[in-house]
Amino acid sequence: MIKQQYSSEQLLTRWEDRRACQNIAGKFSHSYVIHEEELIYDRFWSKRDDVCLGFNEGWYNGAEAVKGYYDALGEKKKLASKLIRDRFPEELAQYSEEECAGVGILGYKPVDTCVLEVAGNGETAKGLWICRGASMELTSCGFVLNTEWSYLAIDFIKEEDGWKIWHMKNVFDVLTPMGYGWAGEPTDFTEAPEFAPLKDFKMPEPNVPMKLREYYHPMRVFSPSPMPPEPYYDFSETFTYGIEEV
């Protein structure tokens, strides 16, 4: 890309664009802390149909699949909250199920080490973050505090009502219970009957299954992070954090 020259006004606009995209990543992250995961699609994603959300196991491709993923997160949270409320009646029975939504669960998914590029034409942007999370999850074995090491890579697109997430790839190196090794060490948790319904709860599978990244194990080939964004003018000049065309 030929180096662009910008006026001071243009530079300020581009600075605001950068901050807007960083804010979306921040709000996305805070949505887990405040237990509003199910609202992430409505609030932050573009409503285009060519959106996609990738994890290690594959892609949720298209608006319906992406929305379905976040809806399922909301359903899982509701179920976990209900089971916690039932398990701790003395502390929680006086609160409604709605009031208890998210009780006892902690989704701490902070993002840092941001590299962000706004396209020269100002229509799109790309950002890469590191996420070193700690999340308290309710499982069929009870509460489990997980260590997370992951990368969050986002393509943004500017729409009439502001910047939106277009493609997102959240690939993990590590997501394991704290106190256990990161190399696939089996846990010795025992099932808790009061939380058994969680065993039957299944998140929707990616509709484009493919291995985007292997979790860490001692025989894993060296696996660099997703590429940090490079300066570009138009999205057609750069790579995508979404599904690559074959």
Place this chain on the structure above:
Amino acid sequence: MKRMNQQFTNDELVVRLWDKEKIRDLMARHCYYYANEWRRKELNDLWVQRYDNRKTASLGNNLGYYEGWENICSFYVGERESQRYARLKEYSDALEDVEYSNLNLGLGQMSTHTANTHLVELSDDGLTAQYLAMDSGQVTYGHPDGTADEYFISGTILADLIKEGDDWKIWHLKIQHDSTCSAKPSGRKATVRPPRPDSDAAKGESPPNAAPPSRPKPKYIGPDPVVEEFGTPTTPMEAYLPKFGWAFLPDQMPVPYEYFDSRKGFGPDGQQEYVVY
């Protein structure tokens, strides 16, 4: 107070606003390049390019400084590659199907370095900047027996940046390493990896996870594996003492300044004398 009276035009303020953005971006890139082992690329893309600046560039760590471009390259690229081959040798010696070649470099190894809680100060003349951030990361050393030593690490990243044309470049980088803390509580057994899909154990020819690995438990007390990678700096000194490092951070935090003074920089000229009270 003179500093409070520093006046910039609106256009200059916009440039300075962007300078800070570019510096945060540059130092975040350093973290990805560093963890991705893109060492040569980092030196080519992110570090100073001009001859005079390369002559005075430095890379510091707890054990001292590598001064001058050739010494930095020799350690950051050459010696690092030797370290990676040494780790690979452990695998190739133990496993027949792992070839001792560059294609397998980094097998089972992983690290993450972050740049968070950053401070950036630009000089009044706009030519240099000082940077401080925290690195809350991890390093993981895998072993051919299926075990791994996993560590949370913490430290600080300090840098003097200099503007070359419109671009900011790393001039003096100092990596101050504070701690290497096992992710497994002390006394836990070493990790037993599930069998590889093509292994005998997976084919049922021997019970999976049958024998716990015979290698010693991860070291919980002993030489710091991260510091062991810092090599032998060309100007060796106790450049950072984790035990008392916190006492010196107040003086290392960037503050507004007029122009670069090497005695206050993050290169060897700015090295504070550690006096333990």
